[in-house]
Amino acid sequence: MAGSKPESYSKAEREIITGYKMANDGVDYNIVFPDALVSDRHWHGTKEPVVILLGWAGCRDKHLAKYRSIYNEQGCVTICYTAPLKTVFVSESFGYKELSNTAHKLLEILYDYEVENSPIFFHVFSNGGFMLYRYIVELLHSHKQFSTLCIVGAVVDSAPGSGNVRGALRALTATLGPEINVMLRYVLLALFAVTVFLLRVVLYPVTKYIHKNHYDAVQERPPTWPQLYLYSRADRVIRYSDVELMVKALKEKGVSVESFDFKTPAHVSHFRDFPEEYSKRCLAFLTNCMKDSEGTHTKKRYLIQH
Template sequence: MGDDGIDYNIVFPEAVVSEKYWHGSKEPVVILLGWAGCKDRHLAKYSSIYTEQGCVTLRYTAPLKTVFISESFGYKELRSTAHKLLEILYDYEVENNPIFFHVFSNGGFMLYRYMVELLQTHTQFSSLCVMGTVVDSAPGNQNVRGALRALQTTLGPNVNVLLLYFLLSLFAVMVVLLRVVLYPMTKYFHKNHYDAMMDHPAMWSQVYLYSRADRVIRHRDVEKMVRALREKGISVESFDFITPAHVSLFRDCPEDYSNRCRTFLSSCMASMEGTSMKKRFSVQH
């Protein structure tokens, strides 16, 4: 926790565990961006995949109002949050460590979009070494029905029925009007997260984990993004878990999910070490 005006959690690994996996090298920093309505205790279960590997983990979930309201109205509140999260790396003096992202659903992907933009354009952050991203159950594109399901799940069963239907109706009208009907015009001053990342994607390695049974994020949206990134020459892997519900991949398939995350992390770190060795070799010769 810090005085940055955002509610985050950062965890450092035990020195013995870090030494076991990284042998005195700077351990990776994994930034986990939760889905809308995600509780930190849920995100902590995912971060344990990485802390057990000797990684530093930084957990954050954007507030509901910024995901469902601010972004829908075109107010880029999440960009300020993205800036603060990247500054935390400097506050804890881990800005020179390898960095990974683990992003959940559209709620996490919206925030990730702004972090990628800052890494691409902001002088202070251009030197950060991002090695890869794991994307879980995202991104979705102009899926009003999925967005309504996500909002209904987030609000929970204890909300008054009349209030629930009023909020869902209001949200549906707002999204259809601003993000579908008027989008051909509004995209010129506020492109949605899907199109923004399609046009200016992160160039580092990525893996997309999803399920065709997901009723919030359409699998074809994820697959379209994967194809587009591959066409741009970006190293992208994907895996369809087939049966789990939205952001339930880890819950339903814990061993397979964990192994895929760890394998991706190790692969990216090995690639970085190989590049460093080549650079040292070329300098010496």
């Protein structure tokens, strides 16, 4: 369902919307509201979760559609967004915080569609999604309006990685695709490799005081809601050891963290190789997060400590 964005939707209007895609201030997202009967059947009259899916670099909406359907079929509202390639590979490498503004706009969407009081759940893919997730977490630390959102949990797929230049080059190579000129491809990869190696490896002990990477930022000041990390030892983009170290660090800080190693899939391919098990794990985790967040009369809010 496309068109110009209205100021807000009434409850009745939201119940009949099946999909809505638009670009607002440079944020091209897709939002889907499930059928009211489906939501009531799964959530028994309580507010259905709003699942925010943050795609990997180069991901398109058609790629996220299969993941979105996992949650839509369970009566969840879904919002899909993927950060632009130049923001992930260029702006972040040079320390520009463009994604911080994007994170702010994404959270404002919750208020635009009047779902800010619903339980919020994240599904994050690769470093491209995790970079954006990092800024969302920071906003929930610092922004008074957003600090009251009811975040119930997050699934992190094939992320995060830290200081892996080879993995970053593999990700960029896959993202550029075969259509790009061969010479241009090598030039871009060389420039990217030198930049990342200098700013994010050699000079990082100094540059981290100006712009800390996503891995260190989330590890040092993590969210308090439950998280599920899905990864694979066969991943050639994100080292499994980076994911396991993050899980260990978060547990040591008292965060409720689960993890599962699919062992054989390539990067961001767990659902492709094991669709039933992947869906089952994600939905079971969401259901448990919803149960854990229930209070006597209202939902317990997992708030980040200021």
